[in-house]
Each structure stands twice: as structure tokens, then as C-alpha cells.
Amino acid sequence: QKEVEQNSGPLSVPEGAIASLNCTYSDRVSQSFFWYRQYSGKSPELIMSIYSNGDKEDGRFTAQLNKASQYVSLLIRDSQPSDSATYLCAVISFQKLVFGTGTRLLVSP
Amino acid sequence: NAGVMQNPRHLVRRRGQEARLRCSPMKGHSHVYWYRQLPEEGLKFMVYLQKENIIDESGMPKERFSAEFPKEGPSILRIQQVVRGDSAAYFCASSTSQGAVGEQFFGPGTRLTVL
Numbered sequence: 001q002k003e004v005e006q007n008s009g010p011l012s013v014p015e016g017a018i019a020s021l022n023c024t025y026s027d028r029v030s031q032s033f034f035w036y037r038q039y040s041g042k043s044p045e046l047i048m049s050i051y052s053n054g055d056k057e058d059g060r061f062t063a064q065l066n067k068a069s070q071y072v073s074l075l076i077r078d079s080q081p082s083d084s085a086t087y088l089c090a091v092i093s094f095q096k097l098v099f100g101t102g103t104r105l106l107v108s109p
Numbered sequence: 110n111a112g113v114m115q116n117p118r119h120l121v122r123r124r125g126q127e128a129r130l131r132c133s134p135m136k137g138h139s140h141v142y143w144y145r146q147l148p149e150e151g152l153k154f155m156v157y158l159q160k161e162n163i164i165d166e167s168g169m170p171k172e173r174f175s176a177e178f179p180k181e182g183p184s185i186l187r188i189q190q191v192v193r194g195d196s197a198a199y200f201c202a203s204s205t206s207q208g209a210v211g212e213q214f215f216g217p218g219t220r221l222t223v224l
Contacts, residue, residue, distance in 0.1 A: 088151060090211065
């Protein structure tokens with residue numbers, strides 16, 4: 001079982017729609033969760049962090065965490081073509097950051 | 110305010126040669142991480158260093174790979190006797206402290222191609 005699992009996609013949504021990206025993790029003691037965005041050919045950049053169960057909102061982004069289900073998600077409201085990228089879920093496990101393989105998001109105009 | 114710097118951005122080596130990848134962390138950051146990313150795969154942790162110390166090298170292949178972060182100068186990831194399977198993007202990231210391990214800032218990466 002992979003430590004962090006994501007659907008590779010691509011997830012295709014029309015401009016203005018809500019994009020929902022999901023991630024599950026295997027380490028039950030993990031307490032810190034992150035979403036990174038990576039444009040093609042570029043390096044990852046941190047866009048959201050979440051540490052407590054529930055929702056955390058930042059602009060058009062909402063991270064959701066359910067530790068009981070070992071599930072973390074990222075919602076992107078009013079999706080824009082510029083949001084087209086690969087979104088990497090990451091979890092701190094044994095004091096290092098473990099990444100999923102990422103979900104590719106395509107937002108069509 | 111310079112970010113994380115990596116050089117070279119692209120590196121081509123023939124099988125059997127050595128590859129040296131350099132990383133200068135963001136100003137004020139003393140923690141450096143190296144990752145490898147293969148096409149269509151996620152980032153794989155390789156090694157975590159502080160100045161003059163290797164903290165965690167659990168992701169490093171046992172042979173041919175080494176890393177250092179000297180007191181002065183950039184962090185170096187060294188790959189000896191490269192093979193085609195070493196072709197990948199190698200990213201360096203830095204953070205302010207171990208407590209900020211999840212909030213890492215990434216460099217632009219070095220794309221290594223082994224012919």
C-alpha cells in the first residue's frame with residue numbers, strides 16, 4: 001500500500017466549476033497535511049496546509065481533513081484555466097514529507 | 110529575496126560519468142532536502158541535511174549516491190558512475206527548521222539526462 005494515494009487523473013472541469021481533488025494516506029499518526037501545485041516542467045509550490053479535522057479556506061481553495069477516514073481533499077472554486085496543473089498531496093510521516101503521485105487537473109475555457 | 114537556487118538546470122552525462130548537482134537554500138533556511146522525480150511519478154524523498162550533518166538519508170540508493178551540506182557553500186548531490194535509470198528531475202527544497210518540514214520551498218530543479 002502506498003503511503004499517500006491520489007488518482008492520477010486527468011480531472012477535467014469547465015472554467016468556473018468546482019474541482020475536487022482527493023488523497024488518502026496510510027500513516028495513522030500523521031498530523032500535518034499539505035497540498036502542492038506543480039505546473040508542467042516547473043517545481044512544486046505550497047498552496048495549502050491543514051492540521052486539524054474540518055475545513056480550511058484560503059481564497060478559492062478549501063482543504064478538508066478527516067483523520068478518522070485518513071482522507072484529505074482540496075476544493076478549488078471558480079476554477080480557471082490557470083489552475084491547470086498537477087496537484088500533489090503530501091503528508092509528514094516519520095519527520096519527512098511524503099508525496100503522492102499527484103492528480104493532473106485540466107480546466108477548459 | 111532570492112529563492113532556492115539550483116544549478117545546473119540541465120545536465121547531460123554519459124553512462125559511467127559523475128554528476129554533481131548544487132543547491133543553495135533560501136536565505137535564512139538551514140534545512141535542505143533532495144527529491145527525485147521520474148516522469149509520471151511523484152516526488153521521492155532522498156536525503157535531509159542540515160549544515161555539516163546528514164539527518165535522514167533513508168531515501169538514498171545505497172550505492173553511487175552521496176550528499177553533503179558543508180559549513181560554507183551549497184549542498185551537493187553527487188551521483189557516481191551514472192546509469193540511464195538515473196535520468197530524472199532532481200529537486201532541492203529548503204525550510205527554516207525541522208518543525209517547518211512541511212512548508213518547504215523548492216528550487217527550479219536539475220534535469221539530468223544520462224545518454
